[in-house]
Amino acid sequence: MPPKGRQEFVSEEITPVSGTGRAAAMARGEPGLPERFTWRDREYRVLGVVEQWKSSGPCKSGSDEMYLRRHWYRIVTEPHAVMSVYCERQARSRKRATSRWFLYTVEELAADGQDD
Numbered sequence: 001m002p003p004k005g006r007q008e009f010v011s012e013e014i015t016p017v018s019g020t021g022r023a024a025a026m027a028r029g030e031p032g033l034p035e036r037f038t039w040r041d042r043e044y045r046v047l048g049v050v051e052q053w054k055s056s057g058p059c060k061s062g063s064d065e066m067y068l069r070r071h072w073y074r075i076v077t078e079p080h081a082v083m084s085v086y087c088e089r090q091a092r093s094r095k096r097a098t099s100r101w102f103l104y105t106v107e108e109l110a111a112d113g114q115d116d
Helices: 021-026
Strands: 006-013 038-039 041-060 066-080 081-088 103-108
Touching: 041 081
Parallel strands: none
Antiparallel strands: 006 103, 038 041, 041 066, 066 081, 081 103
């Protein structure tokens, strides 16, 4: 597991680079984690997935059913950082129906992979 740096809470949308979603995941009915994305006008490349998990929540219409809400990934990127990103199964609003990928936290590491 990569060394932990200073973790910063972000909670901002990221924009996947078109055509870089992982097809194998999509074939299983999961979101295709993008191999490249932009955040704050900078492009990042996913070097690897450290951990992945899912979160669920109750039905919003009042039934007792639970629904899968988010797919989470802890990833290592270039430029060098460890990030937690997630994909929402349903868009937050109709106006932004394609906004589904978000950066939750980022741990920026020194260029040599060691903490500052």
